Amino acid sequence: PQGDYIELHRKRHxxxxxxxxxxxxxxxxxxxxxxxxxxxxxxxxxxxxxxxxYAEKALMKKTLAxxxxxxxxxxxxxxxxxxxxxxxxxxxxxxxxxxxxxxTIKQKRKEKAGKWEVPIPxxxxxxxxxxxxxxxxxxxxxxxxxxxxxxxxxxxxGFTRKPPKYERFIRPSGLRFTKAxxxxxxLKCTFNLDIIGVKKNPNGPMYTSLxxxxxxxxxx
Amino acid sequence: MEVETEQGETGKSVMxxxxxxxxxxxxxxxxxxxxxxxxxxxQIVNTLLKNEEKLPYAFYISNQELLVPLGNYLEKNKVSxxxxxxxxYQPQAVFRIRPVNRCSATIAGHTEAVLSVAxxxxxxxxxxxxxxxxxxxxxxxxxxxxxTCTGHKNWVLCIAWSPDGKHLVSGSKSGELQCWDPQxxxxxxxxxxGHKKWITGISWEPVHLNAPCRRFVSASKDGDARIWDISxxxxxxxxxxxxxxVTCVKWGGDxxxxxxxxxxxxxxxxxxxxxxxxxxxxxxxxxxxxxxSTEYVLRTGAxxxxxxxxxxxxxxxxxxxxRYNKMKGNAPERLVSGSDDFTMFLWExxxxxxxxxxxxxxxxxxxxxxxxxxxxxxxxxxxxxxxxLWNGTTGEFVAAFRGHVGPVYQISWSADSRxxxxxxxDSTLK
Numbered sequence: 001p002q003g004d005y006i007e008l009h010r011k012r013h014x015x016x017x018x019x020x021x022x023x024x025x026x027x028x029x030x031x032x033x034x035x036x037x038x039x040x041x042x043x044x045x046x047x048x049x050x051x052x053x054y055a056e057k058a059l060m061k062k063t064l065a066x067x068x069x070x071x072x073x074x075x076x077x078x079x080x081x082x083x084x085x086x087x088x089x090x091x092x093x094x095x096x097x098x099x100x101x102x103x104t105i106k107q108k109r110k111e112k113a114g115k116w117e118v119p120i121p122x123x124x125x126x127x128x129x130x131x132x133x134x135x136x137x138x139x140x141x142x143x144x145x146x147x148x149x150x151x152x153x154x155x156x157x158g159f160t161r162k163p164p165k166y167e168r169f170i171r172p173s174g175l176r177f178t179k180a181x182x183x184x185x186x187l188k189c190t191f192n193l194d195i196i197g198v199k200k201n202p203n204g205p206m207y208t209s210l211x212x213x214x215x216x217x218x219x220x
Numbered sequence: 221m222e223v224e225t226e227q228g229e230t231g232k233s234v235m236x237x238x239x240x241x242x243x244x245x246x247x248x249x250x251x252x253x254x255x256x257x258x259x260x261x262x263q264i265v266n267t268l269l270k271n272e273e274k275l276p277y278a279f280y281i282s283n284q285e286l287l288v289p290l291g292n293y294l295e296k297n298k299v300s301x302x303x304x305x306x307x308x309y310q311p312q313a314v315f316r317i318r319p320v321n322r323c324s325a326t327i328a329g330h331t332e333a334v335l336s337v338a339x340x341x342x343x344x345x346x347x348x349x350x351x352x353x354x355x356x357x358x359x360x361x362x363x364x365x366x367x368t369c370t371g372h373k374n375w376v377l378c379i380a381w382s383p384d385g386k387h388l389v390s391g392s393k394s395g396e397l398q399c400w401d402p403q404x405x406x407x408x409x410x411x412x413x414g415h416k417k418w419i420t421g422i423s424w425e426p427v428h429l430n431a432p433c434r435r436f437v438s439a440s441k442d443g444d445a446r447i448w449d450i451s452x453x454x455x456x457x458x459x460x461x462x463x464x465x466v467t468c469v470k471w472g473g474d475x476x477x478x479x480x481x482x483x484x485x486x487x488x489x490x491x492x493x494x495x496x497x498x499x500x501x502x503x504x505x506x507x508x509x510x511x512x513s514t515e516y517v518l519r520t521g522a523x524x525x526x527x528x529x530x531x532x533x534x535x536x537x538x539x540x541x542x543r544y545n546k547m548k549g550n551a552p553e554r555l556v557s558g559s560d561d562f563t564m565f566l567w568e569x570x571x572x573x574x575x576x577x578x579x580x581x582x583x584x585x586x587x588x589x590x591x592x593x594x595x596x597x598x599x600x601x602x603x604x605x606x607x608x609l610w611n612g613t614t615g616e617f618v619a620a621f622r623g624h625v626g627p628v629y630q631i632s633w634s635a636d637s638r639x640x641x642x643x644x645x646d647s648t649l650k
Contacts, residue, residue, distance in 0.1 A: 080374055084351020086335045087377040087420045088508065088587060088629070090441070091465070091482075 123202050123216035126151075131203075131212070135170065146170060152177050154195050154211045154219070169210055180219065196220040234290055236305045238265060249304050257289035265309050280308045329356050329365050336379045338388075341520045342529070345402060347388050349376030355390050355398075357405055367405025371398050380422035382433035383521030384536055387450055389436060391419025397438055399450055412448055414455045417441035423471040425491070427521035428541035431533035435491075437477050439469035445479050447491065457494035461487055468510045473518055473544055473553055474570065480507035480557055488569050498573045505560035509588045513554040513612060516593035516635075517547045547595060554612070556598050558586030564600055566615040577615030581608055588630050592637040599640055603627035607642045623650050 016022075038049045132147035148170040155176055161167060183190045199218040201207040213219060233251040238261075240246060246268050262277050279286040286307065332351030339346055345366065346358045355369040355376055374393035381388055387408070388400045395415035399408040417440055424436040435456065439445045444460035464482035471477050476497060477489040486507055488498040512518070522530055522539040530536045552570040559565075562582045565575035584604035591598050591612060598610045607621040607628055626646030633640055643649045 080351075080353055082332070082351075084333045084335055084375045086629075087418070088467070090377075090418065090420075 126203050126214050131207070131214075132169075148172060149175065149210065149212055151175065152213045154178070154198050154213060156197065156211075171210070171212075177213070234305055236290075236307055238268070239306050239308050246309075252290060255289050258286055261286075261307065261309070277309045281305065327358055327363060327365060329358075329368070330354070332375075335375060335377055336390075338379045338381050340381050340388075340402065341383050341385050342523045347379050347381065347390075347400075347402070349379045349390050349392075351375045353392070355379065355388075355400060357388075357400075357402060369398075369400050369405050369407065371407050371411065372396065374418075378419050378422045378438075380424055380436065381519075382424045382436070382450075383427040383519060383540070384433045384533065385521075385523070387433065389422055389424075389438075389450075391422055391438055391440075393418040395419060395440060395442070397422070397448065399453075408450075409453045412453065412455065414446055414458070415440035415442055415444075417465075420465065420467055421469045423469050423477075425471050426473055426518040426540065426544070427536055428473070428544045429475050431537040433521075437469050437471055439466035439479055441465040443481070445469050445477065445489075447477075447494065457491075459487075459489050459494050459496075461496055464506075467506060467508055470510050470512050470515070470555075471518070472512055472555075472569075473514045473548065476569070478510055478512070478555060478569065480510045482506040484559070484561075486510065486555075486557055486567075498569060500557075500565075500567055500569065500573055500575070502565055502575050502578075503557065503559040503561055503563070505585075507557050507559050508586060509558045511556045511558075511589045511591045511598065513591050513595040514544060514547050515591055516595075516633075517543050551613070554591075554595075556589045556591065556600075556615075558589035558600055558602075560585040562586065562602075564589055564598075564610075566598075579608075579610055579615050579617065581617055581620070582606070584627070587628070590631045590633060592633045592640075593635055594637045596637060599631045599633070599642075601628035601631045601642055601644075605644070607631060607640070609640070621650075624648065 038046070038053065041049055131149065131151060133150050134144050135146040135148050137143045137146055146168060149172070152175050153171045155171060157178075178195060179192055180195050181190050182193050197220045198208060198211045198213060199220050201212060201214060201218075202216045203214060207214070233253045235249055236252050237249040238246045246265065258277075258279055261279050265277050330348065330350040330352055334348050334350045337346060337348045339360075344360060346360055347355060348358070349355050353370065353372040353374060353376060355372070356365060357367040357369065358364070359366045369390075372390065372392040372394070373396065376390050376392050378391040379388070380390075381402075385402070388402045389397055390400065391397045395417055396411040396413050397415075397419065398411045400406070401408045415438065419438055419440050421439040422436060424433055427433060434449050434451050435447055436450070437445050437447045437459075443462045443465060444458055445462075445466050446455045446459070447457040448454065449456045459477065459479065462479065462481040462483055462485070466479050466481045468480040469477065471491075475491055477491055478486060479489065480486045484501070484503045484505060484507065486500040486503075487496055488500065489495065490497050517540075522536040522543065524543065530539065552568045554576075555567045555569055556579075557565050557567070562580070562585060564579040564582075564586055566577040566579060567575050579598075579600070582600065582602040582604055584602050586600050586602045588601040589598060590600075596612045597618070598612050598615075600608050600610065602608070605622065605624045605627060607624075609618045609621070610616060611618055621640075621642070624642065624644040624646055626644045628642050628644040631640060631642045641649055
């Protein structure tokens with residue numbers, strides 16, 4: 001290695017006698033130099049510097065406000081609201097019982113219809129460029145046939161990677177999960193259970209076979 | 221013993237025995253001529269009981285009231301003459317209350333909805349709490365406002381008089397309780413804090429347990445009930461145990477506190493230490509309201525319809541104790557709870573922790589249950605627009621009143637137990 005003579009000198013002889021002083025003063029001067037540059041810069045450069053500074057200022061203001069909030073703990077001041085109700089009516093939303101009953105009947109009917117039908121809210125289709133990251137390979141990094149998955153995946157316990165030359169889809173080990181937190185809808189308690197397999201991914205059979213878990217995926 | 225009959229002793233006679241509501245017979249079996257009606261029966265009962273004034277009584281044969289002479293009743297119901305007919309007599313209130321047809325006075329003053337009202341136990345004053353955070357005191361003889369008490373920060377949800385009439389406590393949505401002096405309308409000290417959420421109910425300790433009334437219990441949405449001492453101006457005991465809001469609290473006549481809560485249970489607490497004595501389970505949903513058979517007497521203390529004023533606390537305690545014992549009789553205190561699961565339970569908490577009777581029949585949640593002042597009937601108001609009347613001792617269904625077109629929110633009895641008033645969301649009172 002070539003550039004380690006400074007480090008060697010420091011190790012052998014210690015720092016220069018005025019090193020820390022100089023460092024401190026230089027850093028202190030940076031503030032003024034930065035400001036001078038920002039004021040003197042012309043044209044597009046000046047505008048870019050100004051934009052960057054403004055963004056920093058806005059961010060700083062927000063963090064300060066956040067800290068400010070938590071330091072004082074005032075009791076919540078409830079204002080007297082209109083629409084006073086007596087004690088026996090508090091806590092009651094006035095949905096009519098009839099509607100609630102018909103809703104439960106409809107829910108029961110839906111549940112009876114299909115066992116595998118899970119009440120999935122509208123699932124947004126995931127685009128390919130969001131799901132995969134293009135990996136360049138080859139000596140000149142021109143080949144682009146490899147893809148790396150950017151979402152959580154599940155690979156079975158007996159999984160071994162294909163030889164790197166033939167591997168088209170890479171599933172990084174950092175995004176591989178074996179356990180999932182499952183909440184029972186009626187009991188309202190959460191369990192940490194092992195995943196057995198990915199049953200169906202709504203975005204397509206390719207994703208199902210890859211074992212990628214996105215929103216709306218049915219997992220065993 | 222001369223019994224006056226309109227005609228002579230001709231006609232067939234019936235073998236009858238008079239029993240009081242608890243089952244003990246009064247006098248032996250006797251032959252009564254068939255033209256004997258309720259008036260003559262009253263005379264018989266009065267002489268048998270050796271009452272000095274002629275008290276009015278109502279008579280029931282197998283839970284149906286006897287209004288016509290015996291002969292007509294027998295013909296209509298075809299009761300056999302072989303068996304002894306058992307006639308139950310019930311004392312009625314001596315005074316009569318005139319039914320109200322129209323609003324006698326509209327007293328203006330509150331700027332927002334009136335959320336809770338309470339008559340003073342001696343019947344002279346009325347206190348009302350409202351959404352405009354004030355408590356107003358009204359004089360009933362002149363029907364004019366007396367005082368306006370400000371001091372609460374939020375809606376005044378509950379209000380309660382002490383049974384000796386000396387203190388008034390109101391609870392608000394901010395969880396604070398404020399005591400007032402009803403003679404001057406000024407706050408009697410600082411607000412009592414301790415509850416974290418709004419107050420759902422207040423109940424005072426009965427006069428016959430403690431002569432100058434000092435303690436009361438307040439229930440709140442945060443799930444605990446606190447016993448406060450008004451002379452010390454602080455919370456003495458905190459009864460925590462409910463997991464959800466406490467919706468209703470009542471201080472019973474034997475010195476226990478009943479709390480009904482949204483966690484579907486009713487807990488019975490002991491008052492000196494604040495320990496849980498019993499837990500009454502059985503409801504499937506929130507317990508909305510509790511009612512005690514002796515409630516009227518506990519609330520009014522020593523005052524009754526005669527309008528007498530008492531000077532010393534000991535005298536009040538004695539008179540209140542007499543009234544309480546008379547009201548209670550030999551039977552244990554009864555408790556009725558109404559719930560969101562459309563049913564009500566009748567309990568005898570001193571006897572067992574299982575309910576005695578389950579009163580079903582409502583098609584919507586039961587919002588309010590109320591014993592009649594003499595303890596004979598229980599009325600229940602429900603969101604299914606009906607008011608149902610049940611027997612106060614056995615819990616049997618008696619009648620349903622349909623007439624409201626909106627959910628019925630609250631009920632109230634007249635002091636002589638003859639009239640029942642119900643208020644509903646459809647803005648009418650029936």
